[in-house]
Amino acid sequence: MWKWGKLELGWGFAALIVLALLGGAGPALPPVLLAAACHELGHLSALWLAGARVEFHCDQTGSMMFRLGGVEPGAETKKIALTFDDGPHPRYTEELLDGLAERDVKATFFLLGQNIEGREEIIERMAREGHLIGNHTYYHVDITRLSQREACREILDTSEKITAITGQPVEYIRPPFGNWDKELECEVMMLPIFWSVDTLDWTTKNEDQIVQKVVTKIEENDIILMHDSYDSTVKAALRIVDLLQAEGYEFVTADELILE
Numbered sequence: 654m655w656k657w658g659k660l661e662l663g664w665g666f667a668a669l670i671v672l673a674l675l676g677g678a679g680p681a682l683p684p685v686l687l688a689a690a691c692h693e694l695g696h697l698s699a700l701w702l703a704g705a706r707v708e709f710h711c712d713q714t715g716s717m718m719f720r721l722g723g724v725e726p727g728a729e730t731k732k733i734a735l736t737f738d739d740g741p742h743p744r745y746t747e748e749l750l751d752g753l754a755e756r757d758v759k760a761t762f763f764l765l766g767q768n769i770e771g772r773e774e775i776i777e778r779m780a781r782e783g784h785l786i787g788n789h790t791y792y793h794v795d796i797t798r799l800s801q802r803e804a805c806r807e808i809l810d811t812s813e814k815i816t817a818i819t820g821q822p823v824e825y826i827r828p829p830f831g832n833w834d835k836e837l838e839c840e841v842m843m844l845p846i847f848w849s850v851d852t853l854d855w856t857t858k859n860e861d862q863i864v865q866k867v868v869t870k871i872e873e874n875d876i877i878l879m880h881d882s883y884d885s886t887v888k889a890a891l892r893i894v895d896l897l898q899a900e901g902y903e904f905v906t907a908d909e910l911i912l913e
C-alpha cells in the first residue's frame with residue numbers, strides 16, 4: 654500500500670536530509686549541489702525511517718516528493734460494504750457472485766429462511782468465497798410485531814438452516830424494515846446491521862439510477878442496502894464496484910465496519 658505525499662519545504666528540507674545523512678552540521682550547500690543531492694536522494698529507492706519505508710524524488714519546482722510504504726495494508730483505504738437482502742435468488746445471486754469473484758470483492762448477504770431450500774449450493778459458495786452471511790428472518794417479518802417466542806423462531810430457524818450448510822454460526826441480522834427489538838433475547842445473541850445508503854433498487858429497478866444514487870452519495874464506511882433479486886441490481890452493483898474501486902474504495906464485509 655503506497656501513499657503519495659508532497660513536501661513543500663523544497664531545498665531547505667533536502668539540505669537537512671543531506672546533512673543528516675552526512676552525519677552532522679556543515680556549511681549550507683549551494684543550490685546546484687542541493688539539486689544534485691536531491692536527485693541523488695531520488696535515486697535511493699528506499700530508505701527506512703521511523704519504521705516506515707520512504708521513497709523520495711524531486712520535481713521541477715524543487716519540491717521533494719516522498720511516499721510511505723510498509724504501513725499496515727488497508728490501514729489507509731476507504732472502506733465500504735455492499736449488502737444484499739432477501740436472497741438467495743436462484744439466478745441473480747449466482748450472477749452477482751460471479752461478478753464479485755472476478756473483482757475480488759467481498760459482500761454481505763442477509764438471507765431469508767424461506768429462500769434457502771434448494772439453493773444450498775449458492776450459500777455454500779458464498780461462504781467459500783469469503784462473503785459474510787447474515788439472517789433476515791424466515792418469512793421477512795417485522796420482528797417488533799411478533800411475540801418474543803415467534804420472533805425467536807423466525808431468527809433461530811433461519812440461522813439453523815444457514816449453519817447446517819456453512820458449518821458457521823450466524824452472528825448478524827438485518828431486521829426487515831429496519832425494525833429491531835433491542836430487548837429481544839433468543840438462545841443466541843444476534844447483532845443487528847442496518848444501512849446508511851438505501852438504493853431503493855427494488856422500487857426503481859433502474860440500473861442507472863441505482864448507480865447514480867450510490868456513487869454520488871458514497872462516503873467512507875457506508876453500508877449500502879441492495880437486493881440480489883433483480884437483474885438491474887446485479888448490473889448496478891458491479892458497475893458501482895468498478896467505479897468506486899477506481900476511486901480507491903475497498904469493499905469489505907459489513908461486520909468490519911460496525912466493529913470498528
Ligand SMILES: [Zn+2]
Binds near residue numbers: 739793829
Ligand atoms: Zn428485506
